[in-house]
Amino acid sequence: MARYITSKLIYTLLSLFILITATFFLMKAIPGDPFMSEKEVPAPIRARLEAQYGLDKPLMTQYVNYLGNIVQGDLGISMKKLNQEVSHIIGQTFGVSLRLGLIAVVVSIIVGVTLGLLAALYHRKFIDSAVMVLAVIGIAVPSFVLASLLQYALGLKAELFPITGLRSPLGYVLPVVALSAGPIAYIARLTRSSMLEVLHADYIKTAKAKGLKWPAILWKHVIRNGILPVVTYVGPMTANIITGSVVVERIFGIGGIGKVFVDSITNRDYTMIMGVTLFYGIILMAARFITDIVYVFVDPRIKLTSGKEG
Amino acid sequence: MKKKSWMLLLTLVLVIGTVLAGCGSAEETATTDSGNTTEQGTTDNGTAAEPAATDANLAADQTLHLNLSAEPPTLDPAQAQDSQANTALRFMYEGLATIDADGNPAPGAAESWDVSEDGLTYTFHMREGATWSNGDPVTANDFVFAWERVLSPETVPAPVYAYQLYYINGAEDFNTGKTTDFSKVGVKAVDEKTLEVTLTNPTPYFLGLTSFYTYYPVHKASVEASDAWAADPSTMVTNGPFTLTTWTPGSELSWTKNDKYWDAANIKLTNVTASVVNSGATETASYQGGEIDYAGAPTGEIPTDQIQPLSQQLPDEFKLTDIASTYYYEFNTKAKPFDNVKIRKAFAMAIDRQSLIDNVTKAGQTPAFGFVPTSIAGLNNQSFRDTHPDSEYFKEDAAQAKQLLEEGMKEEGYTTLPPVTLLYNTSENHQKLALAIADMWKKNLGVDIQTKNEEWSVFLESRKTGNFQVARAGWSADYNDPMTYMDMFVSGGGNNNTGYADPAYDKLIDEAYKGGNDLEKRMQDMADAEKMLIQDNMVIMPVYYYTQASLTKPYLKGVTTDFSGAINFTRAYLEEH
Numbered sequence: 001m002a003r004y005i006t007s008k009l010i011y012t013l014l015s016l017f018i019l020i021t022a023t024f025f026l027m028k029a030i031p032g033d034p035f036m037s038e039k040e041v042p043a044p045i046r047a048r049l050e051a052q053y054g055l056d057k058p059l060m061t062q063y064v065n066y067l068g069n070i071v072q073g074d075l076g077i078s079m080k081k082l083n084q085e086v087s088h089i090i091g092q093t094f095g096v097s098l099r100l101g102l103i104a105v106v107v108s109i110i111v112g113v114t115l116g117l118l119a120a121l122y123h124r125k126f127i128d129s130a131v132m133v134l135a136v137i138g139i140a141v142p143s144f145v146l147a148s149l150l151q152y153a154l155g156l157k158a159e160l161f162p163i164t165g166l167r168s169p170l171g172y173v174l175p176v177v178a179l180s181a182g183p184i185a186y187i188a189r190l191t192r193s194s195m196l197e198v199l200h201a202d203y204i205k206t207a208k209a210k211g212l213k214w215p216a217i218l219w220k221h222v223i224r225n226g227i228l229p230v231v232t233y234v235g236p237m238t239a240n241i242i243t244g245s246v247v248v249e250r251i252f253g254i255g256g257i258g259k260v261f262v263d264s265i266t267n268r269d270y271t272m273i274m275g276v277t278l279f280y281g282i283i284l285m286a287a288r289f290i291t292d293i294v295y296v297f298v299d300p301r302i303k304l305t306s307g308k309e310g
Numbered sequence: 311m312k313k314k315s316w317m318l319l320l321t322l323v324l325v326i327g328t329v330l331a332g333c334g335s336a337e338e339t340a341t342t343d344s345g346n347t348t349e350q351g352t353t354d355n356g357t358a359a360e361p362a363a364t365d366a367n368l369a370a371d372q373t374l375h376l377n378l379s380a381e382p383p384t385l386d387p388a389q390a391q392d393s394q395a396n397t398a399l400r401f402m403y404e405g406l407a408t409i410d411a412d413g414n415p416a417p418g419a420a421e422s423w424d425v426s427e428d429g430l431t432y433t434f435h436m437r438e439g440a441t442w443s444n445g446d447p448v449t450a451n452d453f454v455f456a457w458e459r460v461l462s463p464e465t466v467p468a469p470v471y472a473y474q475l476y477y478i479n480g481a482e483d484f485n486t487g488k489t490t491d492f493s494k495v496g497v498k499a500v501d502e503k504t505l506e507v508t509l510t511n512p513t514p515y516f517l518g519l520t521s522f523y524t525y526y527p528v529h530k531a532s533v534e535a536s537d538a539w540a541a542d543p544s545t546m547v548t549n550g551p552f553t554l555t556t557w558t559p560g561s562e563l564s565w566t567k568n569d570k571y572w573d574a575a576n577i578k579l580t581n582v583t584a585s586v587v588n589s590g591a592t593e594t595a596s597y598q599g600g601e602i603d604y605a606g607a608p609t610g611e612i613p614t615d616q617i618q619p620l621s622q623q624l625p626d627e628f629k630l631t632d633i634a635s636t637y638y639y640e641f642n643t644k645a646k647p648f649d650n651v652k653i654r655k656a657f658a659m660a661i662d663r664q665s666l667i668d669n670v671t672k673a674g675q676t677p678a679f680g681f682v683p684t685s686i687a688g689l690n691n692q693s694f695r696d697t698h699p700d701s702e703y704f705k706e707d708a709a710q711a712k713q714l715l716e717e718g719m720k721e722e723g724y725t726t727l728p729p730v731t732l733l734y735n736t737s738e739n740h741q742k743l744a745l746a747i748a749d750m751w752k753k754n755l756g757v758d759i760q761t762k763n764e765e766w767s768v769f770l771e772s773r774k775t776g777n778f779q780v781a782r783a784g785w786s787a788d789y790n791d792p793m794t795y796m797d798m799f800v801s802g803g804g805n806n807n808t809g810y811a812d813p814a815y816d817k818l819i820d821e822a823y824k825g826g827n828d829l830e831k832r833m834q835d836m837a838d839a840e841k842m843l844i845q846d847n848m849v850i851m852p853v854y855y856y857t858q859a860s861l862t863k864p865y866l867k868g869v870t871t872d873f874s875g876a877i878n879f880t881r882a883y884l885e886e887h
Contacts, residue, residue, distance in 0.1 A: 032767025037391065038784070040774070040804030041470050044486040048468035082384035082467065083538040084559070092559045151592070156599050163599045164587055165561070253377075253587030253596070255560025263380075268767055 001296075008292060012285045019281045020070065020274070024063055027273055034079040034268045053079060055270075066274065075278070076271035080264075086275035089260060094242075094279070096166065097249070097256035101242030104176045108183035108241075109234060113227070115184070116191025120226075123196060131188055138185025144247040147178035151251060164253035175252045179245060183237050187230055195226040224298075231298055235291030239284045369865065369884040373581040375602045376879070377593050379610040381560060381586045386540035387526035388460045388469045393608045396876050399523045401552040401565045401582060406434050406453065406505070406520040409878070411870045413687070413790070415517035419448055419527065419549060420505070429512030429827045430479075434505040434520075440572045442529050443553045450499035452527040452549075458492050459533070460524060461485045466537075474524040474788065477516060479508040512826030515791040522789070551577045551880045561586055578868075578883035584609075594620070597861050603884070606860030607633075608875050614739055617673050617859050627861045630674045632685045633875030634787035635856035636795070638678065639732070639747075643849060644809035645779045646728045651847055652718030653727075657780070658851040659704055659711035660754040661747050666853070670746045671739070673859055678852035679703045680840055681785075682792045685855075685873045689829055694792045698837040700852075703845040708754040715755050730759040734782035735769040743853070744782065773807045781807075783850070790873045792836045793822065799843055810849040815842050863887070 035041055035049050050056045054065065069076060075086035119131040151174060155163040162171045198204065199222060207217045244258030257276065264272035382395035387403055390396070408418035420434035440448040460469045461484050476482040479496030483489045496508030509516060519525060529547035532539050539545040543554040551573065552565035564583040571577065585602070587593050590611035597605035606612040612620065621628045641648040641657075648654050663677035676684055680700030688694035719727060732748060734740040744761045751757055764772060772778050785805075787794045797803065797819050801811035822835040843849050858875045865887035870878045 030768070031771040035470070036767050036770050037470075038770065039788075042473050042486075042804060045468050045470055045472060048463060049470070052466050052468060080383050081381075081559075082386060082389050083541045089559055096561070148591070151595060156595050159599070163596045163601055164592055165585055165601075250587075250589045251592055253585055253589065253592050255558065255562075255586055259560060259588070266766065 004296075005293070008289055012289060015285060016278070016281050020067070020278060021063075023274060023277045024066065025059075027268075027270060028059060028062075030268070032268050034270060036268065053270075070278070075275040078269055078272045080267045080269040080272065086271050089272070090257065090275055090279055093244075093255055093257040093260050096254060097244035097258065098242050100166065100172065100175055100179070100254065100256065101238070101244070103172060104179035104183070104241050105234070105238050107176055108180040108187055108237070109230070111180070112184040112187025113191050113230060115188040117195060117223070117226075119188065119192040120195035120199060123199075128192075131192070135185040135188045138181045139189075141181070143178050143182060143245060144251060146181055147174070147248050147251040150174045150178060166252075166254055171252075175248055175254060178248050178251075179241055183241070186237075187233065190229050190233060191226060194229045195222060198222050198226045201225075228295075228298060231294055232291060235287040235294075236284070239287035243280050243283055367886050368578065369886050372579045372884055373583065374579050374604075374866070374879060374882060374884065376582065376584040376604055377587050377596060377602050377610045378563070378584045379586075379588045379590070379593065382563075384540060385546065385554065385557075387523045387528060388456070388465065388471075389467070389540070390523050391470055393876065396523055397609050397879075398554075398563065398584070399526065400550070400876075400878055401880060402546070402548040402550040402554055403523065403526040404440075404550045405522065405525045405527075407517050409518065409521050409872050413872055415521065418521065419453075420520075423517070429514070430509050432507045432509070432516065433500075434507070436503040436505065437572055438503075440549065441570050442547050442549050443568050443570055444529075444547050445570060446529070446531075446547075447502070448527060448549050449502045450505035451502065452530060453505050453525075454497050454499045455530045455533075456526065456528045457481075457497050458495075459528065461495065462492070463487050469524070471524045474519070474522060477509050477511070477513045477519065479510045511823050514826055514829060514832070515789050515793075518790050552579075552582060577880065579879070582879065591616075594861070597863075603863045603866045604860065604869070604879075607858030608877055612859045612861065614672060620859075620861065624861060626864055629860050629862065630857045631860070631871055631875060632676065632683070633856050633858050633871075634683045634685045634790070634794075634873050635784060635875070636678055636681055636683050637675075637782075637784050637853045637856060638681070639780050639851040639853065640773075640783045640808050641780050641849060641851065642776055642778055642807070642809060643847075644776060647718070647722065647724065647730065648779055650718045650722050652714045652721065654848040654851070655704065656711045656715035656718060656755060657751060658848050659707050659714070661750045661851075661853075662706055663854060666743060666746055666750075670742050671854065673857050675854035675857050678855050680844060680852060681850065682795045682836075682840060683787070683855040686787060686792055686795075687790050687873065688792070689833055694833065694837075697833070698840070700840075700844075703841065704848070712755055715757075727757050730757065730779055732759055732761045732780050732782075733769065733772060733778045734761070734763055735766050736763045740782055747853075776807060776809060778807075780851075783807075784856075786856075787874050792833070792840075793819075796822070796836045796839050796843075799849060808849050810843075810847065812842065812847070815839055818842070 033055070035046055041049070047056070054062060057065075075090070078084050078086055078089060081089060115131045115134070119128040122128050151163055154160045155174060161174050162168065165171050166175070204217060204221055207221055244256040244261070246258040246262050248254070249256040249258045260272070261276045261280070264276060378394045378397070380392070380394050382390065382392065382398045384390055384395065385398060385402070387399055390399060404418045406418055406420040406423070407415040410416040417437070419437055419440055421437040422435045424433045425431070434450070436448065436450055442448060457475060457478070459465055460472050460475055461481055463485065472485045476485070480489065480494045481496070484492060484495050498506045500506050527549060532545055532547045536545055543557050546554055548554070548568070551568055551571045553568045554563065555566045556562065556564045562583060562585055564581065567577055567580050568574065587596065587610070590613040593602070593605050593610045594612055594616055596602050641654050643649055643654075667675050667677060678700065680695070680703055682694050684693055684695045686694045688697045732744055734744045741763060748759050748761055751759055773781050773783070785795060785798065798805045799808070799810055800806065800816050800819050801813070818835045818839040822832045822839070825832055825835070844852065862869060865885040866882060867885060868882040870881070872878070
């Protein structure tokens with residue numbers, strides 16, 4: 001196990017290094033820079049700005065300096081949001097996305113698994129068809145359509161929920177629905193097909209034949225085995241949702257990290273682009289890493305490490 | 311099938327709505343309650359528009375709710391460069407002069423001023439009793455400190471708008487490092503209460519400039535205490551009608567009335583909050599749902615496709631204002647085929663501006679045949695455009711355009727026109743206009759052109775490096791004078807991407823700068839320069855003078871907008887509603 005984790009860690013660090021390097025050089029390759037504006041900045045002022053931010057140095061020097069700073073945990077100061085630390089901005093806005101995202105993740109898992117389970121248990125009954133129709137809609141309707149529709153119908157017309165912002169707990173409802181509709185649909189389908197497969201497996205028949213009570217079979221065998229594909233999906237999904245949906249954040253006017261990321265690219269805010277990319281990279285890789293580990297624990301059929309060590 | 315899934319979607323929405331109705335009713339009760347309390351305060355005032363606010367019909371809660379479509383990148387007056395910061399800083403700071411409701415300079419932090427005969431020396435007398443939000447008096451030294459900070463090459467990061475202070479004698483040399491002694495710059499605190507400013511050239515619009523944020527004073531002790539003083543409300547000591555109380559990055563800013571402000575008696579708002587939502591559709595919905603009291607430019611945006619419906623649905627709240635910005639296409643006079651003036655003229659004459667406005671842009675803009683927009687001031691309370699109309703520069707005329715094109719092609723020896731690409735920055739509105747204009751060129755001139763869009767920074771780079779033939783452009787005024795437009799096209803000017811270089815033009819601009827005291831001649835010089843730029847050389851093809859669309863709740867009064875469209879909420883108030 002330790003060896004497995006170590007090798008995973010090394011791969012993760014290597015991937016992050018490649019990510020940083022690729023982003024750095026690609027970012028410098030796009031035309032434009034942070035000090036570009038429609039009104040020309042006088043040459044002496046521009047030269048001073050470039051010197052102050054170290055942009056006058058050769059590209060390789062800038063790159064090495066940046067790597068050095070990262071190793072020391074310094075993401076630098078935003079070039080557009082003056083006097084604000086990149087890490088501070090990430091912290092502030094990620095907090096918002098994280099809170100919203102985690103609620104959406106929990107809602108997706110609970111609702112998705114429940115719906116999928118119901119559909120599997122009532123296979124080919126009305127509930128099954130109803131869940132599957134909802135699932136198709138959930139996958140097919142893009143989040144921005146759903147978000148706009150919810151905002152218009154329940155926010156503006158019915159006045160049930162705030163139109164923008166997360167100022168009250170109610171404000172969370174619409175964004176959470178918009179964020180979790182897709183994952184709910186996906187999880188429901190995943191759960192359903194996997195549960196169906198398990199329900200027809202021989203060991204369930206055996207368990208039934210042994211006279212085990214149905215709730216026990218359901219809990220110990222069906223759900224535990226049937227949930228596996230969902231576990232694989234939940235990791236990347238969580239990473240995806242908590243890093244902020246630009247579209248949902250934009251529609252509901254939420255100051256999350258998704259918006260920061262997109263703005264940083266438009267502004268050519270170099271330190272901010274690097275900081276957020278690196279941060280995203282870490283989250284995604286951490287999510288994959290955790291998924292791999294959890295998988296080992298949950299899946300009774302596979303013991304990943306046993307091959308070599310056993 | 312389509313119908314069926316639509317029904318299902320609606321069902322889904324309804325189901326979710328029902329499930330969550332429990333939470334919903336909680337809020338409903340809450341709003342009803344507060345509704346009742348406010349109603350108790352209301353006597354039957356009616357909602358008749360009464361311009362003068364008597365305290366009787368003022369709403370009990372004087373909290374203004376706004377939206378900013380982008381977060382101000384900084385609230386340091388020396389570093390600010392954008393309209394959002396302008397709105398925000400106006401709450402917090404006051405320059406030597408302010409702009410009154412009629413657009414004229416009025417006393418601000420300075421109680422009065424004297425201008426010397428030659429128009430070069432301004433003596434400002436500080437207001438007795440004007441203080442910072444911590445109680446310190448606002449003195450002439452605060453302005454000297456603030457302006458030195460803007461101009462000093464030591465300031466980090468280098469303030470981009472330092473050039474807004476170049477009117478002051480010696481300021482440019484000090485900023486660019488040619489001189490290192492700030493005492494050579496024309497700003498002196500004669501004593502605590504007297505500020506003497508010396509200019510390089512007589513500048514008739516200098517008083518207006520002192521109301522601009524780059525000229526705001528800053529509080530020396532707090533600036534020196536921390537590099538990040540302007541990023542944290544607790545370390546910002548300001549001299550305006552409001553102080554910043556909270557700033558949640560990416561979400562919200564809020565201000566509270568500053569009781570120490572000298573004119574606090576006339577400030578009726580007690581609080582201002584601004585959400586940060588960068589979607590025009592959301593902002594408009596938020597306004598219609600009553601979450602904000604003002605929507606649209608300059609703080610936010612109303613989507614173009616909603617401008618017409620909203621102007622009909624909410625005629626009393628919807629407003630279009632002429633602002634000092636011009637939408638135009640610039641020709642690269644060094645690139646084929648636009649190195650020929652007849653071809654440039656042909657292109658400019660071959661479009662129907664009014665039809666573009668009626669059918670494409672749809673926001674009541676004014677067709678432009680000149681460069682200086684209608685809201686820029688001229689002399690004697692008339693606008694520059696009133697005294698120097700743009701209608702003589704050229705006329706839209708498809709037949710003549712076609713003929714000019716043929717003549718131009720003959721001069722250059724073309725049998726077919728070289729391929730032309732029209733460049734614009736990625737945006738739905740610019741795209742629609744570009745396609746419509748390309749279509750008019752095809753119809754009226756018989757030329758097929760390509761359109762190409764580029765992301766903003768890439769686009770700016772293309773324009774700056776001359777990597778275009780004809781490109782979309784816009785220019786908004788820095789100050790209320792035609793010079794903010796006309797000095798752009800001097801030979802080698804930083805914003806002159808057209809390759810146009812004409813000593814006669816440069817001479818006119820130079821004379822207008824130096825001879826600033828002869829107002830009549832100065833205006834005439836600039837009008838002559840504009841004629842040269844457009845009628846004679848057609849360096850740019852003007853399309854329209856911008857308007858800005860906004861929605862103001864009927865109970866929000868006292869909001870003023872200046873020539874440039876910049877908005878002032880500091881004297882606003884909310885009536886009972």
